[in-house]
Amino acid sequence: MTERLRDKTALITGSTSNIGRAIAEAFAAEGAHVVVSGRDEARGAEVVAGIRASGGRADFVAADLDGSPEASRRLADRARQALGGRIDVLVNNAGVYPAPRTAGTDEKTFDRVYGVNVKAPFFLTAAVVPGMVAAGGGAIVNLGSWIARLGVPGGALYSSTKGALETLTRAWAAEFGPSGVRVNAVSPGVILPPSPEGTDPHPGEVMMNGTPAGTVGTPDAVAHAAVWLASEEARFVHGTVVDVDGGRTGVAVVAG
Known part of the structure; x- marks a missing residue:
């Protein structure tokens, strides 16, 4: 590796598995x-x-x-302590994905999904940014999703939260950029851990038929994009959503 984040400190939410884990490791x-x-x-x-x-x-x-402000502030405080007093990079990755159709979504489920996927990163960002500004700058990387821009059945609740986070990315870039804090997002497509050899194809493979990539992505693909956005190589990048989706949303898909 090139040590592009040498001497930086980073808080990555939801990083005990899958994409978050890959980002932490990268x-x-x-x-x-x-x-x-x-x-x-x-x-x-x-x-x-x-x-x-x-x-x-x-x-x-x-x-x-x-989604409570208290939970977000508590994490920010404990992370700063663990990192020696500062957080240079925040990755808002934690999220939940129950996928009931609209008519089958009760208020408790709605509030939980919006609490974890929107309120939590909102208040965590609010808790972290002042310290970044005081330290002279920082970077925030949000995790969006391809289905924020390409509707799928049963995805209304989750996709609307990711649409909100991508909108917050642009709004925060305008709000915090002049103070030295860059805000961008990664929008993953169909991402699956590498399958054990000999297993049957995952249903997600079907969604990628006819795309430029022709197959699903793995968590490390998202992690590489997050590293770049957090690094000095992306110092002139503000308010951008980087699609890491094998071309699923940006290219015409031709069924094979």
Whole structure:
């Protein structure tokens, strides 16, 4: 690796598995001291142990980001302590994906999804940005989704939260950019961990038929984009949503 994030500190929410874990591992490999965060302490400890075994720096901070300002502020405070007093990069990755159709969505489910996917990153960003500004700058990377711009049945609730987060990306870029805090987003497409050899194709493969990539992506593809957005290489990038979706949303799909 090139140590593009050398001497940087980073808080990555929802980083005990899948995309969040890949981002934490990639950040650490590039020299960042990372806080791995999530609800499952056993999985968090496993991620931290793996990063340390590879020579990286990582700590786990348990957090249940339910959308309350208190939960977000508590995570920000504990992460700063673990990282030596500052957070240079925030990755808002944590999210939940129940997918009932609109008529089958009750208020409790609606509030929970918006709490985790929108309110939590909103209040966490509010808690982290002042410290970034005081330190002279920072970077925020939000996780959007391809279905924020390409409707799928049963995706109304989740996709609307990701649409909100992509809108916040642009609004925050305007609000915080002049103070030295860059805000951008990654919009993953169909992303799956590498399948064990010999297993049957995942249903997600069908969604990628006719796309330029022709197959699903893996978490490391998203992680590489997040590293770039957090690094100095992207210092002139503000308010951008980077599609990492194999061309699913930006290119005409021709069924084979």
